[in-house]
Amino acid sequence: MFSKACEYGIKACIFIAINSYEGKRVSPKEIAEEINSPQAFTAKILQALVRHKVINSIKGAYGGFEVSKYEIKNIKLSQIVKAIDGDNIYNGCGLGLEKCDENHPCPVHDKFKVVRDELKLMLENTSLEELALNIKSGASFLKT
Amino acid sequence: MFSKACEYGIKACIFIAINSYEGKRVSPKEIAEEINSPQAFTAKILQALVRHKVINSIKGAYGGFEVSKYEIKNIKLSQIVKAIDGDNIYNGCGLGLEKCDENHPCPVHDKFKVVRDELKLMLENTSLEELALNIKSGASFLKT
DNA sequence: TTTATTTCGGATATTTTTATCCTATTTATA
């Protein structure tokens, strides 16, 4: 469904959020350990998230990645996905047609629309806060 | 969502079905032209579909690919997807965790389940017949 | 039986995604 990069990105954001609640910045090393991902690759993804202003980075000594404590509830899964995988998952044709819309639909256009709208809704309605709190409470996990 | 291979596979099956209604076998060349895909790569995908018994191939002169006219309504999108992309789209964890279930869920487990179940239902309830008839009637298209 | 046609399948090439490495730049503190 999502790229590896996107999977890492989502998990990284959750871990960053948890630490930001406690005013702690985290490094790619800590993040990679916590979400079980390759460190350097994860760092690249973090850069992309910073460029898209999903998270924040502070360079130099005592720096690291963080996210405004008060913004966590406003950050949606959709923003993370869009920053990393783009919006093809929303707009692209299910069968890869260049042009695919109501007037010139691919064979699965309508049926796909239902599923994709549901996915879109889910991503847009799921906040980082919600996901972070579930990890903190032990209701869900970032790695096996 | 799906791999390129799977996209080609679905479109190929639809085109084969249309021709099979008229007792006509088709070649990878014809298929690739009709669905706008690389011919040799498409041929590989057709082989996989044959191996998984989704479609049928007849070798030698006057051969080609076909599907039993009476089976077309029983062939579901899910079979095609499974033959090419496997069933990871059904069973795999949305965030790539090795182990992800009710007892040890990833952060998006429940929310993903809803979307994926919807996708699964859609794939299992959509028949090749339905898709082929819509192409024949001009209600949908295999290429741009 | 020979020939033409067609799928099968192995080998290889290209492109994209994933992953690693190393240096430059930034910045807080001593």
Place this chain on the structure above:
DNA sequence: TATAAATAGGATAAAAATATCCGAAATAAA
């Protein structure tokens, strides 16, 4: 100001997905 600790980002490598090529095997018809 010097130093140590961080992120930024370019270059490169490895793996996976996509794509191409070609000869082998099968088969219908002449």
